[in-house]
Amino acid sequence: MGSLTESAVDNNHGDLLDSYRTWLEEHPSALDSFEAMIAVAGGKKLVLFLDYDGTLSPIVDDPNKAFISDAVKGFVKLDNIVYAGSHGMDISTPTGSLKYEDEGHQTKFVDEQGSKVVKFQPAQEFLPTVKEIIQVLEQKVKTFEGAMVEDNRFCVSVHYRHVNEKVLEIKPSINWNKGRALEYLLDTFGFTSSSDFLPLYIGDDTTDEDAFEVIQGLGRGFPIIVSSVPRDTKASYSLRDTDEVMDFMVRLAKWKKAESTA
Numbered sequence: 001m002g003s004l005t006e007s008a009v010d011n012n013h014g015d016l017l018d019s020y021r022t023w024l025e026e027h028p029s030a031l032d033s034f035e036a037m038i039a040v041a042g043g044k045k046l047v048l049f050l051d052y053d054g055t056l057s058p059i060v061d062d063p064n065k066a067f068i069s070d071a072v073k074g075f076v077k078l079d080n081i082v083y084a085g086s087h088g089m090d091i092s093t094p095t096g097s098l099k100y101e102d103e104g105h106q107t108k109f110v111d112e113q114g115s116k117v118v119k120f121q122p123a124q125e126f127l128p129t130v131k132e133i134i135q136v137l138e139q140k141v142k143t144f145e146g147a148m149v150e151d152n153r154f155c156v157s158v159h160y161r162h163v164n165e166k167v168l169e170i171k172p173s174i175n176w177n178k179g180r181a182l183e184y185l186l187d188t189f190g191f192t193s194s195s196d197f198l199p200l201y202i203g204d205d206t207t208d209e210d211a212f213e214v215i216q217g218l219g220r221g222f223p224i225i226v227s228s229v230p231r232d233t234k235a236s237y238s239l240r241d242t243d244e245v246m247d248f249m250v251r252l253a254k255w256k257k258a259e260s261t262a
């Protein structure tokens with residue numbers, strides 16, 4: 001009986017491996033494809049977009065403890081980095097985008113360090129509603145052990161099962177997503193009118209699919225999904241986990257440095 005169960009597990013594992021290998025043929029590893037990628041990227045400005053949870057930081061049961069490693073911190077200390085929270089609904093840049101100025105969602109101010117900041121928040125008017133929702137949910141959720149409400153400013157996440165990725169998100173119903181945020185950032189930094197840039201987007205979540213789609217639509221760049229199982233995706237390449245993401249970023253940084261000093 002024992003050996004029957006074991007062989008059923010073995011068969012199942014074998015099937016999974018087979019389907020993962022088949023999937024990899026369509027979404028090859030970005031590490032294995034590195035040489036082919038840099039052959040296209042040579043001489044171009046790389047614009048790297050990175051998701052956080054599950055991409056830079058491994059998934060952990062407590063979202064408040066989703067920290068990045070020291071190695072990743074080395075990257076995020078770079079000067080020319082922009083942070084976009086709440087699925088791209090909370091973006092701060094030094095300049096902002098002229099194209100989006102009329103929408104009235106950009107707020108300009110000078111921060112404590114004396115630097116100019118333009119905040120882009122397309123769901124600004126939803127803020128009071130989101131706050132109300134958080135209060136209601138916090139009351140409801142406290143009776144369920146292990147469940148918690150996470151305030152992501154413009155979205156609310158209800159984490160309802162510990163030690164896995166079960167999460168329910170409540171978001172403003174606006175036509176905005178990570179794909180549109182990517183377009184906003186490309187426009188803000190003047191890439192839309194340029195022909196010598198290449199966007200790379202690495203993400204593990206379904207919400208990252210909008211960004212993959214935009215990159216596919218641009219007809220240039222590398223959409224990379226982080227997954228160790230076959231997934232329906234618009235990404236062209238894959239990386240298995242956060243360790244592989246780091247390996248890829250280190251290789252990319254080394255190559256870019258060598259290229260710019262050559």
Ligand SMILES: O=P(O)(O)OC[C@H]1O[C@H](O[C@H]2O[C@H](CO)[C@@H](O)[C@H](O)[C@H]2O)[C@H](O)[C@@H](O)[C@@H]1O
Nearest residue numbers: 053059060061062063066157164165167205207
């Ligand atoms: O679409 P994303 O930007 O990737 O956001 C999806 C959710 O990511 C975070 O939750 C996930 O990571 C947590 C920390 O590792 C983990 O505890 C949770 O189970 C995962 O679902 C974030 O905390 C959520 O607010 C996002 O909705």
